[in-house]
Amino acid sequence: MANSLLINLLQIFLLFLSFSTHALGLLKFHVIDVHALTSKNVCSPPKDMERFRSVKPTLAIVNRHGPCSTLHSVEKSLEQILSIDQSRVDSIHRQISAISGTGKTSGPLSSSQITAQSGGSFGVGAYIVEIGIGTPSKTLTLLFDTGSSVTWTQCKPCLRFCYTQHDPIFDPSQSSTYMNVTCNSAPCNVVNNNSCSGSSCLYGVRYGDRSYTVGYYAEDTLTLTPDVIHNFRFGCGQNNNGTFGEVAGLLGLGPSSESFVSQTSDKYQRVFAYCLPALSSSTGYLNFGSNSDISNTNRTPITKQPNSGLYYYITMTGLSVAGDTLPISSTVFSNAGTIIDSGTTITQLPPDAYQALRSAFREHMTQYKMVPGISMFDTCYDFTGFDSVTIPTVGIQFLNNVSIDLVPNGILYAISSSQVCLAFASNSDPSDTGIFGNVQQKTFNVVYDIPNGEIGFSPEAC
Template structure:
């Protein structure tokens, strides 16, 4: 059995009961028995479809609960000593989120557009000059650093005694930082108490004259500066958000059994922007100051995560190789080596491979990114996906578009719908069938959209976003130069 078959089979076996019942229903060969199956599962019947390239989906299963629910990730967190729970920044599992945040799709999608622009600008090399004036610790006026807003949050411990902090994790950033007292410039409001280095016995500033200080340039927006003898860092993100402060070392606690001493991080004294109420960010990029590189001797530059299908469920972030059933594709190095590149070579819709020249994907390459919500494709590839998906959904009513989406439907009259399967093919023959929640972005029952967008042309880098990564164990074997996808990582 090939990788595609294994992943598809395992995906089908891992769905919730509503998904399983829907899949059984679509296998019934006659219209009369199809109707009977619909009655037996007490749901309104979807429009009939006998195509093996379609899947029946309960509309209710596309919506998160108002309460935080456990998932298969609980076992992963309990069984792996170097594993953190992952929660959605605007879901009910995050104690710092609000109902207003969860409902503000327009703002979230605008921020996603800004992140995409930031990534594409950085990879195109048009970010501009960057400098840090050490005399008054100013942030540079221009920056190509990736927009810092992400969707997923983990809790880490910092200091001795340990203080728990809610932070974003981001494969598109390198520096780990948190807000620090005394907030000599400005600190935005956060849920946790702001970290106070004076209360930790393990905190130490990095010297301005040290080699470590001189090395932070590549993982931040600016050359290091000095505040007395202390090393100063500065990061300005693509949306104008920034953090400036002291570059320091501290004890980092991932779990009771996993403590990293002398971890290098940014102790932010002046921080502004759209960071929500999180305390900071963990950088999982490829630069020397990222968490991945700083723990290379401990975890072998190996980490994985699973993003849950719904914002009301839990996922996980793990460090080190604990085995698993992932199938791999080669990792690609792009013009900015901090990003993780992946070799996308084809897309299938409804069981049929789309006629897209491979050169369309290889023109600028593709980034896999934990912080981008919606996958961005070269214009030619997106138009082919859009046309095939619309053909497969021709029996459903389209509704007006909402940026960045242009293919949306009204599901308000259905308890169950039949949607085309979407499969991505990566280098090395790796085929990945997307979860239904990785195909559709739900604004409301009356506005459910194809969860992809097209770049303005075929020359801008593509971005494989976190919506399409849902439910998979996404593995980064940085030392081995490969990225893997394993089925049933979480639900």
Template sequence: MSSSPLLPFSIVALTILLFGGCHCSHHTITVQTLIPSSACSSEEVAHQSLKVFHSEGPCAERTFGEQKSESSHLEFLTRDEHRAESLRQRRNAAVPRTQRSARPVVIPARSGIALGTGNYVVTLGIGTPKKDVTVVFDTGSDLTWVQCEPCIGSCYAQQGPIFDPRNSTSYKNISCDSPECSDLIPATGHNSGCSSGSCVYGVLYGDGSFSVGFYAQETITLQGTEILAGVKIGCGTHNKGLFGLSAGLLGLGRAEVSLVSQTASKYKRVFSYCLPSNPSNLGYLRLGSTPRISRIGYTPMLTDASLPSFYFVEIVGITVGGQKLSIPGSVFSTAGAIFDSGTVITRLPPAAYAAMRTAFREQLTMYPTAPALSILDTCYNFTGYDIVSIPKISFNFRGNVSLDVHVSGILYVAKISQACLAFAGNENPSSVAIIGNAQQKTYQVVYDLARGAIGLGAGGCS
């Protein structure tokens, strides 16, 4: 997690108006679609998929009830900056990056804004008999944990009952002197401890949130029928921070303790997801190798020694409004870049962001500007407009792989009078670039650790 912020309720899907099949360099959108829908889509994801949903969108009311996050846009963006800053601090400068080289289960996934650590959430079954819990899934975290009774220190408010391991016949604490306990050190960044012979974990995230508790083995059930026995998880009895109403965190990083590594024999170290363009729609999280769509382009998965759990890629270019930006290759090679499901707003090296911002502003001179919003410095007032034209933005990666940012990921809309470019620049040229989840929407993003590649397929949620 390292303090993954949430996908904002106001980053909404925009309706694209198609004129005669024109493949233009701009999105033409109706301003009315900047207002989020109040209804949850009735569409269901494929069998064996975990549903992904937005915790403050209408789909979330099914899980989280009527309770909503009271976070303002400024608070949300501040949390997102905490997440990005924690990644910057963890990465040592000038460390070379090198390439690394069952049956799938697909889990419905929904966007999770209320969670200060991940933005998108899925529902799992924990224990025997299983108890359903809704957790954030995060590619930037390794340890999976849920809140547990008894809360020895404190537990934050979550929707639904806190899991009580005393009522599960499959729960078992891991002993202090086991090799599994030693695996926690690289995963959490903190030494594991011991209490009455049982292994204790402690994980502190970049925004000051934390979880402390017992390291244990437990059964996880996916989609009601896929049973994973003996999964090592954290049972948090002392938890505090920006987790919203979720029950905990699902770690999808690359360390040995992550769910990806623990299920390697079953799912072959492959998973994918698609994040919905609209909070009223569902996405999915899929464990296993079968792709949802046929046309997927793959770019090499790279590794950085200072952030070994993260998924690095090489950006080779950015296009705005059909024009490739003039950015030296050294700008991207110096910083490196990661795909991260737990950061919302994409962060770019300062030179790359400056070039993007200039090109974007040059193509929107017909609209009045609006005040900056926290880290977002390019904002517009669309009051009085029925239709607006927004330049398309594309990222190009090594291997001739492109990500054409969905129109809903180009703007962060606080209100009609303040619609901002949903990108930000790092201050330091060597700070890692982050492809945030707002810009990943509608793509099937495939993490194939066995192959050493990240795949991108457009139209992945359909």
């Protein structure tokens, strides 16, 4: 009897051990529905509607190309999407190199240069929010971008050119609180490429894909329901070119003094948080101030750089695949530095880091047929005929022992079931700054706590 009981206990122990090992193994892999990698045709509401409604001010974030968007999106090929994204990456690298004096140049923006530009598409895979400007308030759909600081919208009259946008173009003559910023004033002196027209301050911004906006630098009331922000400074663009995808302009959340974050520091203490949804058919959020969900986040320092006024720098320290830390020297990341950017789609890694990631990922995917790459993607698979697939987890480590595991939609980029690619890219030069892009940020609550010099991450937020 005792022997029988002992045998039963031993069997239970072995079964538990087997189950535990299996469970631990699953932590290293994602078993995913292939269809879950692509967006639906119907918009999904925020994951936590009660929280979304209770935290104020909270703006809904949607992908401008998805069914949650009110914009009439023009379909683009993947080659176009990645080419436009690469234009932004190249522009960021030129800006940083010019400031740090490493040889690449990006000259100042002159009016002659601007008007000669034919413009291209501005960003792809970008996320939009709705805000109000003027008195009475007019609702405008803007891109939100942590890699830009000047907020701007198209304004009447369009002196040379305005592109087609979904919302009515803002008419400053219909706002009782609108005024131009005075030339040679402190706000005028810090705005991008400023000049003067009489006593009024002018601004100009040129983007990496040759899109641009030029006009008066102005002040007016900005509304984030229920909050009202008086004397908010923004660009009132009267010469704008580029395929902006029917957005009315841009909400700049960068670190510079002219950004929304800096201008509203008294009200929101330079704290904001956002969550980018896993699919373009889902809804995320952007909120500001002490009401932002800043607790329970793993925090890494915002590191200081000579050009920290342009971008938010964080220190990437390592990568893991299927739970195993890859053998990458920390200097590979520290030599070039890394920025976090909501406007860049695909994370850009130093060449050595990308090669290590690609090699390890491929080792765990030998059961699937590889297919030719496309554009910056060189590790792609054919999942035709599979209802579900198993992929290794991918983790990213940052300073302060912060480690995040990416969701499947942050690891793979699905063109179709027959071409699903590893969603990372390699910088062409080891000295180029790394970029932590928006695909890898999906579903994380990303908190920017500027006063404490930290950026935090918490999973499964939207």
